[in-house]
Amino acid sequence: MAFPSIDALLDQHQQPHTDDLLEWLRIPSVSSDPHAKAEVRAAGQWVADRLKAAGLTVEWIETQGHPLIYAETPAVPGAPIALVYGHYDVQPAEPLDLWHTPAFEPDIRDGNVYARGATDDKGQVLTHVQAVIRLLETGQPLPLQIKFMIEGEEEVGSANLERMLPELAEKLACDVVVISDSSQFAPGQPAITYGLRGIATFELKVDGPRQDLHSGSFGGAVMNPGIALAKLIAAIVDDQGRIQLPGFYDDVLPLSDDERAQFAALPHTDQAFAESLGVDQLFGEAGYTALERKWARPTFDVNGLTCGHQGAGVKTIIPATASAKLSCRLVPNQDPEKIASALESFIATQCPPGVRATVQRDHGAPGMVANLNSPFITAAQHALGEAFGKPPVMIREGGSIPIVQQFQETLGADCLLLGWGLNDDNAHSPNEKFCLADYHRGIKASAYLWQAIGNLSNSR
């Protein structure tokens, strides 16, 4: 190791590292809460102070919303530049009564810290902060320049960072973006995520009679908007899970045989996966495995349905209107705009008689797949293998992180998605947790990663 003292330093600092995490988690930085502005800023201030104390140049960038925290170590001529992206804001903690211990009073049980933000994303982004702090403490110069962009609006859509990205491009210029805001493949099985799905979301509304009608006096005379909505949704996906929107699959980048083989080799059984979700069997597009379907095939999902009487008891009406919140996950090369147009034309042609159906487009973002030949992937494979004692597997993620695609495009950088979390960490749910052993392994992996990336420049 080029930094012989880093392992010792990390071992010595396990307790302070844990204490730091607990301290940060106590700040209820809920970005969607208009009454929590001071707390959100305080959480940004906390990490800015840490970075400044370690000697980084820190910049506080105001936005129309919560501030961006930018920090950098000195430039290293000829060496790569890495940008760490993460966020200091958290999801709301509601419903509070489902938490076993209060969301903002971190509690350590069975080796996990339980608190809102533990895994998403304070615990994960802090691994990189701690690694850099300790590396600087060794007194040896860093073999690369490390930049941090830690924002306070990831949980509300990153609109300000996205808008400001072009003007920040020079400041954030880098060779690789490192993001730890996801999960390992399984406990103790680290992973490098090289693909993300895109997304397109919609609201479908079906309008029938001017007002709710008595289902006795009028039933049989008019199309029921609730039935019409059901028929439209039912027509979109066939019984084999194939999406019927015209041209939906036209631009799909097919999985390579190599990828399919890699996925098939991963430790996964449908039965265990189904059990973990509480369903008796999985379901999805015919001809693909569950991992293929959730990582690399496009989907159509109902996110919500609203229609008529929803309270207790019976109200025998023909509802005036019915609506559905819908989302498609897209794969690389699919265009959210084309998908939206396909949905609109499908609905226009399939709408039953006697009702009007309208599609409202919400938002869209394309999927991404990383450059699998990137030297940074090789570096990360080495670092994660050393820190976790097991080589990482290469996986994709079914979710969407629109900012990653933007970083790729605007900064022209490779992206490394290195998740230290676990799939059952309850991000966005009650009792969010983060395994402390993974936190410490993540810090170690981060320290090794900077060394490995530095070695790349030595071998150039």
Next chain:
Amino acid sequence: MAFPSIDALLDQHQQPHTDDLLEWLRIPSVSSDPHAKAEVRAAGQWVADRLKAAGLTVEWIETQGHPLIYAETPAVPGAPIALVYGHYDVQPAEPLDLWHTPAFEPDIRDGNVYARGATDDKGQVLTHVQAVIRLLETGQPLPLQIKFMIEGEEEVGSANLERMLPELAEKLACDVVVISDSSQFAPGQPAITYGLRGIATFELKVDGPRQDLHSGSFGGAVMNPGIALAKLIAAIVDDQGRIQLPGFYDDVLPLSDDERAQFAALPHTDQAFAESLGVDQLFGEAGYTALERKWARPTFDVNGLTCGHQGAGVKTIIPATASAKLSCRLVPNQDPEKIASALESFIATQCPPGVRATVQRDHGAPGMVANLNSPFITAAQHALGEAFGKPPVMIREGGSIPIVQQFQETLGADCLLLGWGLNDDNAHSPNEKFCLADYHRGIKASAYLWQAIGNLSNSR
């Protein structure tokens, strides 16, 4: 006329009759409101007092809920007995902000009285009370015995009256039950309603994963309960509006050619009907006209849908569960229990893989069709024709009044449904109204009806 003075008495009392109605409507007798018990009783007391003052024997029958008001004129040996059924309770007035004048401050505009309960049912049942009061004022003996059963729980399901009906059967024994709680066919076109549909209501629930899942991380891997629910509902009704539940139509009593001809002769156009409902075209079971479909063909309707995210904005989840409130209107000879079993077996066989679907039965009631050869129908045709200046048309009603079927069965009596209201009276909606001219015509028709029924016994 056997009562030469009744027309004059009715004309003289138009203003007091109107004043009485306004007074009764000011009592907010909302039976579903647990805080309105005193007001509900006060509304019962009001009509009990009126009947008592006119010389009827009045009985206050306590129930587990709101009291029943029973009253009777003296028995007339050899003459028919008529029972007037109605209710003094009203629907809630909410949403209050949609009323142009307060719901319990009756306002007269354009010849209508606007107030909650105006048409449903205070205004309508009061016509019979006023007619009997005035007939008794003529000093001539009534040619029949008239009984009143005015309840305070019609708007909450009549459970107590239904339960107590067997023990009350002797007291309520009669030859004909007269109910005014519905509508004319059109303004100025009186109608006798000789058929009602039955009903069966259900809740269909589809359960998928143990909890809401992230639609990115899991989309494509599991059956979406919202889609499964849509597919089940869509499968129940085909594109021609025909219900696909096994055996659904087996017991349907078909419309006679005479009835179809009668319906076809009624002043009705689909276009005007569609316009009145705010839809560009009607829709329903192929092979039947709109009137046939809403009066005499069974239906399947979605009354409500609940699933996943329904608030503002986007929440990209696979919802853990989805549910629908469903109702079928049934026609005479269909058995609600058989229909419920048919739905259950259909859902069991059609449920998509990876979710569990369950049907919860709510309530059911069979439809009814009156004895078209009843002499009381002839009497009513005469009375309505005289009072409204136009012979009544014979119609059915698509709604369900379960107590009517019970009266038929328990009392063995014919039922006369004589609606004085109009289809746009906004029963159960804001700005409920009742046309004062129809109120006065209804009183006259009631007075003539008792005379006509009395004449029946003379001709026996």
